[in-house]
Amino acid sequence: MKGKDANAGDLIKVKTAKEEIEGILIESYESGVVLVKLSNGYNIGVSRENILDIKVVKKAEKSEKKEAEFKLSHKKPIIDLIMTGGTISSSLDVKTGGVKWLTSPAELFKFYPEIFELADICVINPFMKSSENMDSEDWIRIAKQVKKSLEDENVKGVIVTHGTDFLHYSSAALSFFFPKPNKPIVLTYSQRSSDRGSSDAELNLYCSAKMALSDVAEVMLVGHANSSDDSCVALIGTKVRKMHSSRRDTFKPINSSPIAKITRSEIEILQGDYNKRGKANEKFDSDNFVFENKIALVKFYPGQSPEILEHYLSLGYRGVVIEMSGLGHVITEGTNNWLPIIKKVVEKGMIVCAAAQTIYGRLDPLVYSPGRELEKAGVIYLKDMLSETAFVKLGRVLGKLKDKDEIKKFMLENISKEYNDRLGNEFI
Amino acid sequence: MKGKDANAGDLIKVKTAKEEIEGILIESYESGVVLVKLSNGYNIGVSRENILDIKVVKKAEKSEKKEAEFKLSHKKPIIDLIMTGGTISSSLDVKTGGVKWLTSPAELFKFYPEIFELADICVINPFMKSSENMDSEDWIRIAKQVKKSLEDENVKGVIVTHGTDFLHYSSAALSFFFPKPNKPIVLTYSQRSSDRGSSDAELNLYCSAKMALSDVAEVMLVGHANSSDDSCVALIGTKVRKMHSSRRDTFKPINSSPIAKITRSEIEILQGDYNKRGKANEKFDSDNFVFENKIALVKFYPGQSPEILEHYLSLGYRGVVIEMSGLGHVITEGTNNWLPIIKKVVEKGMIVCAAAQTIYGRLDPLVYSPGRELEKAGVIYLKDMLSETAFVKLGRVLGKLKDKDEIKKFMLENISKEYNDRLGNEFI
Numbered sequence: 001m002k003g004k005d006a007n008a009g010d011l012i013k014v015k016t017a018k019e020e021i022e023g024i025l026i027e028s029y030e031s032g033v034v035l036v037k038l039s040n041g042y043n044i045g046v047s048r049e050n051i052l053d054i055k056v057v058k059k060a061e062k063s064e065k066k067e068a069e070f071k072l073s074h075k076k077p078i079i080d081l082i083m084t085g086g087t088i089s090s091s092l093d094v095k096t097g098g099v100k101w102l103t104s105p106a107e108l109f110k111f112y113p114e115i116f117e118l119a120d121i122c123v124i125n126p127f128m129k130s131s132e133n134m135d136s137e138d139w140i141r142i143a144k145q146v147k148k149s150l151e152d153e154n155v156k157g158v159i160v161t162h163g164t165d166f167l168h169y170s171s172a173a174l175s176f177f178f179p180k181p182n183k184p185i186v187l188t189y190s191q192r193s194s195d196r197g198s199s200d201a202e203l204n205l206y207c208s209a210k211m212a213l214s215d216v217a218e219v220m221l222v223g224h225a226n227s228s229d230d231s232c233v234a235l236i237g238t239k240v241r242k243m244h245s246s247r248r249d250t251f252k253p254i255n256s257s258p259i260a261k262i263t264r265s266e267i268e269i270l271q272g273d274y275n276k277r278g279k280a281n282e283k284f285d286s287d288n289f290v291f292e293n294k295i296a297l298v299k300f301y302p303g304q305s306p307e308i309l310e311h312y313l314s315l316g317y318r319g320v321v322i323e324m325s326g327l328g329h330v331i332t333e334g335t336n337n338w339l340p341i342i343k344k345v346v347e348k349g350m351i352v353c354a355a356a357q358t359i360y361g362r363l364d365p366l367v368y369s370p371g372r373e374l375e376k377a378g379v380i381y382l383k384d385m386l387s388e389t390a391f392v393k394l395g396r397v398l399g400k401l402k403d404k405d406e407i408k409k410f411m412l413e414n415i416s417k418e419y420n421d422r423l424g425n426e427f428i
Numbered sequence: 429m430k431g432k433d434a435n436a437g438d439l440i441k442v443k444t445a446k447e448e449i450e451g452i453l454i455e456s457y458e459s460g461v462v463l464v465k466l467s468n469g470y471n472i473g474v475s476r477e478n479i480l481d482i483k484v485v486k487k488a489e490k491s492e493k494k495e496a497e498f499k500l501s502h503k504k505p506i507i508d509l510i511m512t513g514g515t516i517s518s519s520l521d522v523k524t525g526g527v528k529w530l531t532s533p534a535e536l537f538k539f540y541p542e543i544f545e546l547a548d549i550c551v552i553n554p555f556m557k558s559s560e561n562m563d564s565e566d567w568i569r570i571a572k573q574v575k576k577s578l579e580d581e582n583v584k585g586v587i588v589t590h591g592t593d594f595l596h597y598s599s600a601a602l603s604f605f606f607p608k609p610n611k612p613i614v615l616t617y618s619q620r621s622s623d624r625g626s627s628d629a630e631l632n633l634y635c636s637a638k639m640a641l642s643d644v645a646e647v648m649l650v651g652h653a654n655s656s657d658d659s660c661v662a663l664i665g666t667k668v669r670k671m672h673s674s675r676r677d678t679f680k681p682i683n684s685s686p687i688a689k690i691t692r693s694e695i696e697i698l699q700g701d702y703n704k705r706g707k708a709n710e711k712f713d714s715d716n717f718v719f720e721n722k723i724a725l726v727k728f729y730p731g732q733s734p735e736i737l738e739h740y741l742s743l744g745y746r747g748v749v750i751e752m753s754g755l756g757h758v759i760t761e762g763t764n765n766w767l768p769i770i771k772k773v774v775e776k777g778m779i780v781c782a783a784a785q786t787i788y789g790r791l792d793p794l795v796y797s798p799g800r801e802l803e804k805a806g807v808i809y810l811k812d813m814l815s816e817t818a819f820v821k822l823g824r825v826l827g828k829l830k831d832k833d834e835i836k837k838f839m840l841e842n843i844s845k846e847y848n849d850r851l852g853n854e855f856i
Contacts, residue, residue, distance in 0.1 A: 035794060045794045130798065132757040135731030135764070165753035166730045245754035245789025299727040299751070301819055302594045303563030311739055323727070325593035326673035329560040336563070359787075361673025366463060366473050370558065391729055 003034070003054025011058040012036065016050045022057065070109040072120040077156040079119040079212045080149040081108075084142060085128040086163025088190035088201045101128045102194065111194040112202050115209045119156065124149075131163030131170070136291035136395060139173035143289045146174065150183055153280035157184040157212030159205070164189045164242055164250060167221065171237035172392040175219040175416035177288055182278035184212045185219045187237070191248050200224050200248040207232035207262040214267055217277045219416070220259060224249040233258035238389045238418040241359065254359060255384040255420045290399030292318055297391045299323040299357060300330050306341035309350070318398050319351035321382075321390045328354045328363040328381050332370040339377055346378030351407055353380045353394060355387035380411050385418045393418060431462070431482025439486040440464065444478045450485065498537040500548040505584040507547040507640045508577040509536070512570060513556040514591025516618035516629050529556045530622065539622040540630050543637045547584065552577075559591030559598070564719035564823060567601035571717045574602065578611055581708035585612040585640030587633070592617045592670055592678060595649065599665035600820040603647040603844035605716055610706035612640045613647045615665070619676050628652050628676040635660035635690040642695055645703045647844070648687060652677040661686035666817045666846040669787065682787060683812040683848045718827035720746055725819045727751040727785060728758050734769035737778070746826050747779035749810075749818045756782045756791040756809050760798040767805055774806030779835055781808045781822060783815035808839050813846045821846060 006012050006025050014021045014036060021044060023036035032048040083089045089102045091111070102108055105123045109116055126141050142160060149158045162170055171187045178185060188208040190201035200223070208222040211234050219237035226249050239256040261268045294317045298308055312320055324330050330338040342352055354374070356363050362384040365371030375381060382390050397410045414421065434440050434453050442449045442464060449472060451464035460476040511517045517530045519539070530536055533551045537544055554569050570588060577586045590598055599615045606613060616636040618629035628651070636650045639662050647665035654677050667684040689696045722745045726736055740748055752758050758766040774780055782802070784791050790812040793799030803809060810818050825838045842849065 130757065130796070132728075132730070132753050132798070133759055133761050165755075165757065169730050242754060242786050243788055245784050245786045245791065247789065250754070250786070250789075293731060296732075297727060297729040299725060300560075301725040301816070302560070302597050303721060304724075307743075315735075325560050326670060326678070327593075329558065329593065331561055333561050356673050358670050358673045358678070360671055361675065361678075363673065368558070370560070388729070 002048075002051055003028075003056075006054055006056050007060065009060030010056050013055045013057055014046055014051055015053040015055070016046065017052065018050075021046065070106040070116075072105070072116075074120065076118070076120045077213055078122055078154055079209055080122050080124055080145075080152075080155050080158050082124045082126065082142060082145050082149075082158065082160045083128070084126065084134070084138070084160060084162050086131055086161065086167075086189060087193050088161045088163075088188065088204070089128070090193050091195040103128070112205050114202065115205050118206070118209045119213060121209075122155075129163070131166040134163075134166060134170065136173070136293055139170055139177075139392075140289045140291065142170065143174060143177040144286070146178065146185055147284045147286065150178070150181055150185075150284055151281065155183070157214075158186065159208045159212050160185070160187045161205075162187055162189055164191060168240050168242055168251070168386075169388055169392055171219060171221045171240060172386075172389040172416075172418075173291075173396070175237035175418070176393055176396045178219060178284065179416045180275055180278075181217050181219065181284075182280065182282040184214055184216055184277070185237075186211050186234070187219070187221045189223060189251075191246060191250060200229070203229055204232060206264065207234075210262055210267055211260065214260075215277045216259060216269070217275045218259060221251055222262065223251050225258075225261060230263060232262045234260040234262060236417050238416050239386065239420065241386060241388065254386055255361070256417075288400070291395045292398035293395065295319045295321070295391065295395050295398060297321050297323070297387060299387075300325075303336060304331070305336050306331070306338040309338075309341050309345045309352070313345045313348060313350055317350065319353070319394045321353045321355055321387055321394055322379075323357040323387045324354045324363070326356050326358040326361060326363075327367050327371055328356065328365050328374065328379070329368070329370045330374070332373060339373060342374065342379060343377045349404070351380065351394065351398065351404070351411075352378060353382050353390055353411060355382050355385060355390045357387070359386070380408055382411065383419050389418050430476075430479055431484075434482055434484050435488065437488030438484050441483040441485055442474055442479055443481040443483075444474060445480065446478075449474065498534040498544075500533070500544075502548065504546070504548045505641055506550055506582055507637055508550050508552055508573075508580075508583050508586050510552045510554065510570060510573050510577075510586065510588045511556070512554065512562070512566070512588060512590050514559055514589065514595075514617060515621050516589045516591075516616065516632070517556070518621050519623040531556070540633050542630065543633050546634070546637045547641060549637075550583075557591070559594040562591075562594060562598065564601070564721055567598055567605075567820075568717045568719065570598065571602060571605040572714070574606065574613055575712045575714065578606070578609055578613075578712055579709065583611070585642075586614065587636045587640050588613070588615045589633075590615055590617055592619060596668050596670055596679070596814075597816055597820055599647060599649045599668060600814075600817040600844075600846075601719075601824070603665035603846070604821055604824045606647060606712065607844045608703055608706075609645050609647065609712075610708065610710040612642055612644055612705070613665075614639045614662070615647070615649045617651060617679075619674060619678060628657070631657055632660060634692065635662075638690055638695055639688065642688075643705045644687060644697070645705045646687065649679055650690065651679050653686075653689060658691060660690045662688040662690060664845050666844050667814065667848065669814060669816065682814055683789070684845070716828070719823045720826035721823065723747040723749070723819065723823050723826060725749050725751070725815060727815075728753075731764060732759070733764050734759070734766040737766075737769050737773045737780070741773045741776060741778055745778065747781070747822045749781045749783055749815055749822055750807075751785040751815045752782045752791070754784050754786040754789060754791075755795050755799055756784065756793050756802065756807070757796070757798045758802070760801060767801060770802065770807060771805045777832070779808065779822065779826065779832070779839075780806060781810050781818055781839060783810050783813060783818045785815070787814070808836055810839065812848050817846050
């Protein structure tokens with residue numbers, strides 16, 4: 001068998017008829033695929049049948065490097081860093097091809113010595129998960145940790161590191177749990193793991209630390225401003241979305257502008273009306289950390305049967321966010337007419353909210369008659385709120401409230417900048 | 429009652445404590461809302477309780493203008509214009525506040541005399557619908573009309589006018605029905621109705637006519653390139669998405685570049701490898717106009733129960749496209765683990781495909797182990813294909829095929845530019 005002397009972790013060269021690929025061998029699969037990690041951090045799978053030759057360029061090093069000397073100063077300001085998993089707190093285990101979690105300050109220091117120049121970093125590790133496996137219970141676990149940090153007068157600010165894929169759901173959850181925090185709460189991530197030359201982790205963490213020490217007491221998502229490695233943006237936690245599978249500047253502000261631009265040397269505030277740093281020993285109400293899990297997010301598509309709403313009603317679901325058309329329409333005629341079904345489930349107590357699948361822009365049920373009829377049937381139109389943020393807000397509101405009118409009032413109220421009331425012509 | 433002398437169609441001035449609004453009165457609702465159409469084309473609803481005064485500025489004109497003189501030249505090239513509804517083929521009926529459809533060449537000429545300079549426009553009107561009410565049967569009705577135009581040697585090209593909201597589904601459907609057409613098939617739209625000063629209809633139609641007369645025999649979506657009124661882009665029918673509720677340049681190329689840029693004076697081709705105009709009397713196979721409606725599009729969200737797949741299986745659904753994370757993950761641990769349910773429905777014959785909810789970028793199941801496990805469980809990873817395009821392709825493929833391996837092969841094959849094989853570092 002070609003490359004039988006190559007082991008996981010070795011630097012190899014794979015030759016096919018079309019190309020030559022150099023990288024770290026991760027694994028040879030039964031299925032006949034050889035998986036190689038390229039120097040840009042990506043994995044590539046090559047079919048054995050296409051491989052002409054495999055050469056070992058360099059055997060894996062057996063001894064691990066000693067960890068760098070690590071000590072907290074006990075003089076610098078303290079940042080609590082809550083690690084929850086994701087690429088940013090992982091490094092490649094070349095032997096298994098899997099990831100190893102970084103969980104101690106010493107391990108962190110090895111990869112990111114620069115942030116320790118700014119602050120004493122206190123690492124807290126409630127759990128380690130990929131973000132697709134997180135749910136509302138995890139958001140509440142993070143919130144409880146954040147609450148401790150906000151109430152600890154020795155702590156200057158909080159950073160939460162997190163997987164990218166569903167990070168914007170967590171940033172929305174923290175935004176609704178802490179609408180007016182007394183300190184900065186910064187969520188950050190990386191798209192490439194820490195041990196890669198192209199990793200975005202170091203700059204994201206450094207800029208996050210700068211924001212965590214700043215005067216901006218908001219829930220923010222901090223990450224690359226563009227594809228180069230020179231600046232980050234701080235984005236509103238309720239108005240941000242992952243918009244690219246792999247780019248380092250994957251998080252984009254939606255219907256909003258960044259709060260600040262951050263470079264290694266300075267913070268440029270772009271929005272003056274942020275919540276300012278408050279009393280260090282303020283108390284936060286844990287009773288707010290509630291969530292109704294019997295809710296759904298439904299993306300409407302052409303020809304879709306409205307039976308999906310009856311299905312969720314039959315499962316005891318209390319609410320649903322429907323991603324409708326740009327202004328807020330679904331089918332309102334023919335055999336799949338949604339109007340009578342929406343009327344029915346609303347009468348039975350279900351909360352039906354509308355968000356836009358266009359992502360950018362604002363719903364407006366008044367422009368055409370279907371919108372007016374749907375609103376009359378009971379649909380709550382969530383203006384320019386992202387559907388992902390709307391899902392989180394609905395769970396939070398239903399967790400707390402039972403009364404239909406009160407629920408509607410809260411859904412439409414601007415609690416954590418989820419609505420951009422100044423959304424003007426520049427967005428149209 | 430304030431403004432009791434104002435009737436629908438009158439130009440009125442509404443005074444509240446905060447502002448003064450001028451526009452055409454559309455309707456006064458029982459709910460106490462006065463609905464006014466502003467000069468920018470938008471409707472605004474004002475609560476009666478906030479209204480201090482309503483003044484009639486100008487009564488509605490009673491006589492309608494005579495239609496302009498209209499005659500086809502019978503010398504210019506012929507473009508078949510298939511009208512299917514939407515804002516582009518509507519004008520405001522000021523008396524009812526509703527829309528009137530434009531369905532005859534004469535009415536079209538009244539609003540868009542310029543396109544008649546380029547060609548003799550033959551208006552075909554199979555039906556009139558808002559796009560949210562269209563389904564696969566409508567896509568097939570449009571395809572049958574397009575087929576007639578493609579087979580008519582007197583016709584130079586085809587334009588389909590259409591509502592914006594689900595236009596990208598229809599453009600994907602026509603792309604799969606006509607992977608190699610012999611003439612240009614152009615879909616176009618407007619975001620503001622034809623009778624508005626800010627309407628985008630005229631430029632979109634003019635540029636569509638120019639593309640319909642060109643050498644580019646592709647299914648294209650033509651519309652505003654930016655928010656000014658000077659140029660359009662022609663976008664690949666399978667790689668385009670409505671990205672804003674109201675902007676005129678709402679359609680954006682996704683994981684691709686425009687085919688051409690079009691101004692009133694010229695067409696600038698941006699991609700050389702397009703399908704060229706072919707034989708005028710080529711025959712197209714109506715057997716291809718099939719669609720399996722027992723399919724669903726599901727956007728995954730954190731904490732979601734995989735029971736949704738079992739639900740669709742119990743309804744006899746044959747396939748589902750899941751909008752997963754950026755690389756293609758869903759929950760793979762704990763009580764809501766999707767892996768066993770995916771295995772189960774795949775074993776029972778359901779086709780499970782993955783697209784990315786990040787919209788931009790490309791799935792890659794090989795990077796992390798959950799992706800590898802999901803692929804092993806039978807998920808078909810649709811690389812950089814849009815979820816909306818994937819839904820349409822799945823319906824088209826299942827309408828035609830029964831064999832699982834053949835279905836997978838066709839789903840992964842690049843039939844109508846739905847995959848961008850050159851998606852390179854500039855997108856990463």
